Amino acid sequence: MNKYFQLISQHFSINQQETLSVHRIKVALETGGIALILMGVSWALLFSYLKIWPLVLIDFLILFVGLTTLFLLKKHFLRSASFVLLLGLFSLAFSIALFMDIPSLATPRVIHLYFLSLAFYAYLLLSNEKLWLRNTVFVLLLCIFLIFSSTNISVANSLMIPESVRHIGAWINSATAISLLCLVLHIMQSDFILRTQIGNELSQALWENQFELYYQPQVNAQGVVFGSEALIRWNHPTRGVVSPAEFIPLAESIGLMNPIGFWVLNESCKQLSVWKNDAKMSSLSISINVSAHQFYGQEFVSKVLSNVKRMEIDPKLLKLELTESILIQNIEEVISKMHALKAAGIGISLDDFGTGYSSLSYLKRLPLDQLKIDQSFIKDILNSPHDQAIAKTIISLGRDLELKVIAEGVESQQQQTFLLNNNCHAFQGYWFSPPVPVNLFCQFVAQSQRSQRE
Numbered sequence: 001m002n003k004y005f006q007l008i009s010q011h012f013s014i015n016q017q018e019t020l021s022v023h024r025i026k027v028a029l030e031t032g033g034i035a036l037i038l039m040g041v042s043w044a045l046l047f048s049y050l051k052i053w054p055l056v057l058i059d060f061l062i063l064f065v066g067l068t069t070l071f072l073l074k075k076h077f078l079r080s081a082s083f084v085l086l087l088g089l090f091s092l093a094f095s096i097a098l099f100m101d102i103p104s105l106a107t108p109r110v111i112h113l114y115f116l117s118l119a120f121y122a123y124l125l126l127s128n129e130k131l132w133l134r135n136t137v138f139v140l141l142l143c144i145f146l147i148f149s150s151t152n153i154s155v156a157n158s159l160m161i162p163e164s165v166r167h168i169g170a171w172i173n174s175a176t177a178i179s180l181l182c183l184v185l186h187i188m189q190s191d192f193i194l195r196t197q198i199g200n201e202l203s204q205a206l207w208e209n210q211f212e213l214y215y216q217p218q219v220n221a222q223g224v225v226f227g228s229e230a231l232i233r234w235n236h237p238t239r240g241v242v243s244p245a246e247f248i249p250l251a252e253s254i255g256l257m258n259p260i261g262f263w264v265l266n267e268s269c270k271q272l273s274v275w276k277n278d279a280k281m282s283s284l285s286i287s288i289n290v291s292a293h294q295f296y297g298q299e300f301v302s303k304v305l306s307n308v309k310r311m312e313i314d315p316k317l318l319k320l321e322l323t324e325s326i327l328i329q330n331i332e333e334v335i336s337k338m339h340a341l342k343a344a345g346i347g348i349s350l351d352d353f354g355t356g357y358s359s360l361s362y363l364k365r366l367p368l369d370q371l372k373i374d375q376s377f378i379k380d381i382l383n384s385p386h387d388q389a390i391a392k393t394i395i396s397l398g399r400d401l402e403l404k405v406i407a408e409g410v411e412s413q414q415q416q417t418f419l420l421n422n423n424c425h426a427f428q429g430y431w432f433s434p435p436v437p438v439n440l441f442c443q444f445v446a447q448s449q450r451s452q453r454e
Ligand code: C2E
Pocket: 216, 230, 231, 232, 243, 244, 245, 248, 261, 264, 288, 289, 290, 291, 321, 351, 352, 375, 408, 409, 410, 411, 428, 429, 430, 431, 434, 435
């Protein structure tokens, strides 16, 4: 049984940055694209041999849809690739069913079987779309399958496939459509097994203390470390250190982000209380990331406040990083919770700023302390006038609203110099240090304090 899980995990092995649902969509797109290419080529060869040129043209269209899907997948345009695959396959299957694969007494119509496979394919590929869209497409495709299966609906014309070819085609198309259906059900089932397995492992990880906080230094304009961002890592017993980008979306989808988030809060407060008695570390702040689900939880504010009180730490040293996505749901609730936290002295930072929903009028009403320029704008800041303009705008917006601005993802001295010249207050990124375990972070602080004194 364990071996079976391992095999499935290998087949579905996901890299550090790839979430489970993205990986599943990639597998489905890849197999769908390859299946279309094989189908297009083999039917094109057969119809070329029979010199039925209009049907060869249709097969080239099938080939084109398959190639375009794989091309878009290679370029990481997953959404476009999904829509090309679904719309392409739908239009082709619909036209063939209506105009070419016309049922006769000798041979039934089979092309409509693809609508059944397509319905499940669409259900899988549209898993990150709005629920209504996913369900409507699924039901619509099943209805079309039902209509073609239960009626002889068709339009007689000169493009009808010859009876002799339809006879062989009936076997080939039925087998291909059923294989595609089995494949997509297999992907769904494997995904379900893997999710359940990782879900169980995640709950176990909490009990068995497999999570660890790494700390990434935050440095001010004078080069002095004033704090850190605590970033969670999962020390998986067999997979090694697992990045949060991989397990947080899953933890969120199975409702585990709340306990994990409170573990992070508790650990950070504990760390602040340890550093309280260490002269070198006592003034350093810790920023923690808070997921929307955790923030909207009933007990969020009271738990933060009780932790701060219980550990007897300075609330000013605890900073909560919220993302703009939190603001979409219920802005009044967000503002009132932020005010309650702010009143207790806790700092609030808006993470990944510039990538999401930012209404300037709301921004004015939020009791924020800090804006964090998203790393996507820093990456190409030296070459992209567009990114330069965005970074400069965020810095001057921060200054106008009397907020500190920190740039994340600073990877070179030139990037830091550019930001410094444009009055950015603070920096975080690999140029200073990657996120590291607590002992290495303390060494980094000691080293940087020594070089400040020299
Ligand atoms: P984030 O809060 O925006 O954190 C910054 C991410 O950028 C971190 O990735 C960090 O390792 C990475 N980073 C820092 N400097 C650089 C750089 O110079 N170059 C590049 N390329 N990357 C840099 P990490 O640790 O993998 O975390 C990813 C995301 O996972 C975080 O993004 C945050 O949204 C989430 N996350 C991490 N820990 C927690 C947590 O405890 N709770 C919650 N809710 N989310 C967390």
